[in-house]
Amino acid sequence: MAHHDQHPLDHPEVQASSTPKYVFAFILAMGVMIASCLITVVGDMSQLATLTWIGVLALIAVIGQLYFLFKLDTSKAMIWHTVSAAATIPLFFIAIVLTIWMFHHLEMRVMLGAG
Template sequence: MTDPLLHSEVRASSAVAFAIGYVISVALMVAALVVTMRHALGRIDLVVVTSLLALLTLITQAVFMFRLNLSQSDRWKVVSLVLALPLFVLMLGLTGWMFHTLYLRTMLPGTMGH
């Protein structure tokens, strides 16, 4: 039986990198919260800035916490991420569409206020 501590994924882990990734991720999420709570931007700009901050948070977590890189040994991680991203984007888009049309789909005909 092999020692699990000898695996390359375990040996590449670092508490310092994890802590740096955690601090940067929290800072980016707090920035998104502040921009959203202060209504500092217009509607479209707010969506764009919040989306960019979320993307930066995901990249930060992938690099610092999950140690995602393009090395030969970690190629399967990149492939799984590439295959999961379209599903994630589809889920976000369909959720946005669902909530955007929720009022029209739940009100009885003739009782809509507009």
């Protein structure tokens, strides 16, 4: 039986973790959440501007969490995680768009008097 001498703390994934990055990710997420709640509650912008700002803040939150919490970057240790996430995101949006399209056409065909 082969002896395995690698120490768990020597792996690059473990060495990439740091408390300041986790704290910054938490503060960023809380700040973005508070800002989006304030934009929604105050309501002095148009509907398009509100949706645009909430979308931008959501994108900032997602990118911040992918980088600071999940450590997705182009380093040698994390490149395959980054590539798999980059391949998953378009597939997720394709699935959502196709589901919306399917239900839209299903409603048009089934609910004859509604549309």
